[in-house]
Amino acid sequence: MTRWPAIFALSAAGCATPGSSLDPLAGSWGGQHAGVRFGAAESRVDHDCAAGTIVGAVQPGAGGTFEARGTHTPGHGGPERVGFAPPSFPARYSGRVRGDTMTLLIEVPAIAARIGPYTLRRGAEPILLRCL
Numbered sequence: 001m002t003r004w005p006a007i008f009a010l011s012a013a014g015c016a017t018p019g020s021s022l023d024p025l026a027g028s029w030g031g032q033h034a035g036v037r038f039g040a041a042e043s044r045v046d047h048d049c050a051a052g053t054i055v056g057a058v059q060p061g062a063g064g065t066f067e068a069r070g071t072h073t074p075g076h077g078g079p080e081r082v083g084f085a086p087p088s089f090p091a092r093y094s095g096r097v098r099g100d101t102m103t104l105l106i107e108v109p110a111i112a113a114r115i116g117p118y119t120l121r122r123g124a125e126p127i128l129l130r131c132l
Contacts (some may be wrong), residue, residue: 010015013126022059022061022064022097022121024038024040024057024058024059025038025057025058025059025060025066025097025102026038026039026040026124027068027122027123028122028123028124028125029102029120029121029123029124030120030121030123030124030126030127031118031119031120031121031124031126031127032118032119032127033047033048033118033126033127033128033129034046034047034048034104034116034118034120034126034128035047035120035125035126035128036054036096036104036120037078038054038057039057040055040056040057041056042054042055042056043058043068043070045070045093045106046119046128047104047106047115047116047126047127047128048117048128048129048130049074049075049076049129049130050072050073050074050075050115051072051073052070052071052072052091052093052106053070053071053075054068054069054070054093054120055068055069055070056068058093060096060097062080063096064092064095064097064098065095065096066095066096066097067092067093067094068092068093068094068126069090069091069092069093070090070093071088071089071090071091072089072090072091072092072106072108072113072115073087073088073089074086074087074111075130075131076131077131077132078131089108089110089111090108090109090110091106091107091108092106092107092108092109093105093106094107095117100121100122100123101120101121101122102118102119102120102121102122103116103117103118103119103120104116104118104119104120105118107115
């Protein structure tokens with residue numbers, strides 16, 4: 001009978017508890033006006049007339065919520081000028097994942113911008129409007 005506690009302890013160690021975090025986000029998520037390609041070291045964010053990056057893996061916590069830091073680069077109309085580096089600003093990316101649906105909010109304090117929220121679906125292509 002002394003084996004049952006040991007077996008129970010081993011099987012319980014592999015189970016997720018209600019407060020445990022989910023796996024890091026991966027793959028492509030898209031929707032109206034935004035899309036994200038999640039990577040282990042960096043993620044690419046595209047949205048209407050702008051882009052950004054998220055540094056590191058994005059790890060949802062309890063309830064599927066997440067917060068990550070990165071950059072936001074506003075787009076502009078017209079052609080890309082040779083040698084021109086567009087300005088980039090620190091940004092905070094946050095949201096919630098529920099199954100195959102995500103809400104995403106982007107905050108850029110330096111330009112007092114709050115962008116979104118966007119609703120994205122796992123595996124969907126983003127539908128973007130580009131600057132003209």
